Amino acid sequence: MTVNQPKVPESATVFYRDTWAEVDLDAIRENVAGIKSTLPDKIEFMAVVKANGYGHGALETAEEALKAGAGFLGTALLDEALDLRAKGITAPILVLGVTRPQDVPTAAEKDITLTAFQDEWIKEASDALAGTGAVLSLHAKLDSGMNRIGMKSKEEISRFASAVSASPSIKVTGMYTHLAAADELDRNFTLKQLKEFRRMGEELEEELGRPVACRHAANSAGTLLYAEAGLNMVRVGISMYGLAPSPAVKPLLPVKLKEAFSLHSRITHVKKLQAGESISYGRTYTASEEEWIATVPIGYADGWIRANQGGDVLVDGKRSPIVGRICMDQMLIKLEHPAAVDTLVTLIGGQGTEFISVEEIAARLETISYEIPCIISARVPRVLKKDGKTAAVHNRVL
Structure with a gap:
């Protein structure tokens, strides 16, 4: 399935990496x-x-x-x-x-x-x-x-x-x-x-x-x-x-909230592993059969901490698991089928009918939703959207 992929906005020439957060103003x-x-x-x-x-x-x-x-x-x-x-x-x-x-x-x-x-x-x-x-x-x-x-x-x-x-x-x-x-x-x-x-x-x-x-x-x-x-x-x-104070009280809220924060990256490399081959530090993941593995340029220095291993991301509107240890600047995901370099990866947010919420990430990390957008580090550019268009781009590295 092909998903309409949001392109990095023209004004994003102020950052030079394929990982960014979007904020829906x-x-x-x-x-x-x-x-x-x-x-x-x-x-x-x-x-x-x-x-x-x-x-x-x-x-x-x-x-x-x-x-x-x-x-x-x-x-x-x-x-x-x-x-x-x-x-x-x-x-x-x-x-x-x-x-x-x-x-x-x-x-x-x-x-x-x-x-x-x-x-x-x-x-x-x-x-x-x-x-x-x-x-x-x-x-x-x-x-x-x-x-x-x-x-x-x-x-x-x-x-x-x-x-x-x-x-x-x-x-x-x-x-x-x-x-x-x-x-x-x-x-x-x-x-x-x-x-x-x-x-x-x-x-x-x-x-x-x-x-x-x-x-x-x-x-x-x-x-x-x-x-x-x-x-x-x-x-x-x-x-x-757009986040509930806690999962327990979410059903009781008198107003429907809309999450404003999403996180995206793009595939930089795709490889085929043979059965028995392992990946990343500590060799914590070993392929059980022929598998397609993609590299995504985000890691724990971006606030995408190692405990996210085993969670899902979205590629072409489907869930793909994070496999192997997350590195400082990169991580690896398992694909059902090979994907092209530059394919959009959504870590938080929606693609097609699938959605990964901040709450899901918080539950994965055994913490609260407050912590998730706060720990995505300043080196991840923020693309602020308004009326469907880019209103501003913040890159605190440059």
């Missing part, structure tokens, strides 16, 4: 719009674009999310937020991770909101801002049960509020927590966290002596499965890229 925009349609109008939508947009490309992902109705962006690092500002993004940005207090003036200058939860941090950040005339916006992190970062005790909240009240250059504009188990079928722990967050939020407002305008707790799972978690902002990450 239309899917991202549709996912955001679909998720947002399930929310009350009063709830703000934060699009989380940390880790280079979960491997999809932070800038274009952010732009599509904002067009679809997101009003806020989330990053993990100040560096990521500054990169978006440098590329022209003016929307509000919250850094969800910890920022060093000495770097606070840079954040304030670029109107980037930071996360904070330690009274000593507030004092050091206030000292760093002294004399600049800048005012830092921050969201206070409350630990309702994730036990990662955030305030847990009334004493911590009291000291934090006192430090904020003593600082003329720091303003708490929001508070939030993170749900540890919203992607599980058992709802008890999540409901407990939400109750705890409300209690702690009241304590913080009492200590500050004023209300805090923005409150958020819901990640993708919380957004889609817990109406009571909405508060007045939600933080959507994995699901805006």
